[in-house]
Amino acid sequence: MSFINYSAREINCKLVYYGPGLCGKTTNLQFIYNKTRPDAKGKMISLATETERTLFFDFLPLSLGEIRGFKTRFHLYTVPGQVFYDASRKLILKGVDGVCFVADSQLERMEANIESLDNLRFNLQEQGYELDKLPYVVQYNKRDLPNAVPVEELREVLNPTGVPDYEACAVTGEGVFDTLKALAKQVLTELRKGQ
């Protein structure tokens, strides 16, 4: 749910990175954090376990600049990917403006990808959203690994509706900003349509 503040001349939007455990959602945010000018970002917060697995969420506030005199601010969130944190995932989807599904390209994570995508669809429905009507992009992460499934195959299974999708290697940052930009652009376009 975007928040438009005419008084402070700000547009605030919430983007959520979703995907199976260890697919690289937090790594996406860390890369964005490391590569963003200090004045354009706030502190990155990670609520993680001692073994650095996301327990509740990561949070990164980004400010992209002005559009027609309005400051655009994006709040980036990740969900915990592990299956048993489903209750927490549902909470984080509340009020979402756009979703990025981060898929793990490795063959052995294919089933986890499918399960997580089904879970995303289901959890959104519970909140009264439809994935097909939300600003939505898909990222095929870990393209650098030798056991990565060809993109065509991933696309067939994980992106049947043909939303914008990107190949990425979140550790080195390849594709990370392309994914974010595509999603932010869709969210802003959606705001324009909604008026």
Added chain:
Amino acid sequence: MLNAQMVMYEEELSEIQEIADQLQQDSRARTILIVDKNGQMIANAGAGSDLDTTSLSSLVAGNVAATGGIAKLIEEEEFTGQFHEGKDISVHMTLVARRIILVVLFDKGTTHGLVRLRVKKASEALSDVFDRLAVKQASTPQPDLFAEITDADIDNLFND
């Protein structure tokens, strides 16, 4: 279906700010934050520049969301108030009109009882403002801000 967005206007924001300032004085609290349930800060009183209000707002919203999840599980309608007691600073959080979180940070200069008492009054006032805001938002046509945004404007945001 997309959730209804929240729109804030000058007039209501100044009313909200007044309520926050008044509450800070009356309760002798350090800081007041007014945050929407999704973690966006709407107003604050007494927050110094050293306080990271963006992070604080997001964490408070996460906390309230988690507590709401607990309420649902045990079939309680909602927990309207929460209190975290610290050695020096304590935090009192109240859910107002189901969509706004009123956060009070206070120290030994006041008491939890006084804070709760003043929060009750401020909650009612805030509830009233946000009810009116919802009506206004529904009945006021939005300025053509977004219609004027072009693809080029959006692309320009990403040209570093």
